[in-house]
Structures are given as C-alpha cells and as structure tokens.
Amino acid sequence: METAFIFKKDGEYLGSFAKNDDLSRNYLMKTYIKDSPVILRHDGEFLVQESVLPNDPSYFWAVIENLRAQGFRAYVFEGKRAELAMLLSNSALEKEEKIEFFSSLLSVPAAELDALKDGVNSDLADLT
Numbered sequence: 001m002e003t004a005f006i007f008k009k010d011g012e013y014l015g016s017f018a019k020n021d022d023l024s025r026n027y028l029m030k031t032y033i034k035d036s037p038v039i040l041r042h043d044g045e046f047l048v049q050e051s052v053l054p055n056d057p058s059y060f061w062a063v064i065e066n067l068r069a070q071g072f073r074a075y076v077f078e079g080k081r082a083e084l085a086m087l088l089s090n091s092a093l094e095k096e097e098k099i100e101f102f103s104s105l106l107s108v109p110a111a112e113l114d115a116l117k118d119g120v121n122s123d124l125a126d127l128t
Helices: 027-032 059-069 079-089 095-105 110-127
Strands: 002-007 013-018 038-043 046-051 073-078
Touching: 002 059, 002 079, 002 095, 013 027, 013 079, 027 059, 038 059, 059 073, 073 079, 073 095, 079 095, 079 110
Parallel strands: none
Antiparallel strands: 002 013, 002 073, 038 046
16 A cells, blocks of 8 residues: 655654545644645646646545646655654654665665564664
C-alpha cells in the first residue's frame, strides 16, 4: 500500500496518510487542503484542470500534488520502504537527518531493505 509522508519546507514532519485511508478524516487534509484537489487531464489536444473527488482513483495523487504545490515535501513509499519510513518518521532524529533518509530511501536496492530495517531498529533502540 502506498503511503505519503509529508514534511514542511524546513523539514518538520507533519504526518502521513495511505492510499486506502479515508482522507476526509485526515488531519493534513482538514488543515492544508481547503478546496477540492485538481489534476490535469487530456481532453483531445488540450490539457484541462479537473476537480478530483475522494472516490476518484487519482485522488491520492491529486492531494500529494496539491501539498507539493503549497511548498510541502511529500515522499511516497510502499511495502518495506514505507515500513522503514514509518519507523523514522516519528523518531527523535533531527529534521535534516529525516529528510536525508527519506530522500535517499528510493535508491536503496530492494535486496538490502531487510538489513537496513534491522540496522534502523538497532540504531533507534540505542537512541532510547
């Protein structure tokens, strides 16, 4: 399941939401999305903006693009990458360290994710 992790420009972690979540009840939606998100669609030769409703399959991505347009950083992961991101999202790491981790997470080969998760769990245990 795809999960979005949202940060302010300064690196402050705001929260996350998954593609299957009821976004109408999500804190980030209530706080930062005032109007219905829009997405660009092709209409013949033209590109048109179209409002997207919560039941639309592209709603998740429209919300992410809306947040990015407002200057937020949005990282989207699924599977083991999402699990790793969730581990660190609420950790005591500095803002800059979190952003660096999230930015580099996509470049980690899938075969190394389990070892990375074990290392992260160990490092977080050492911090407490």
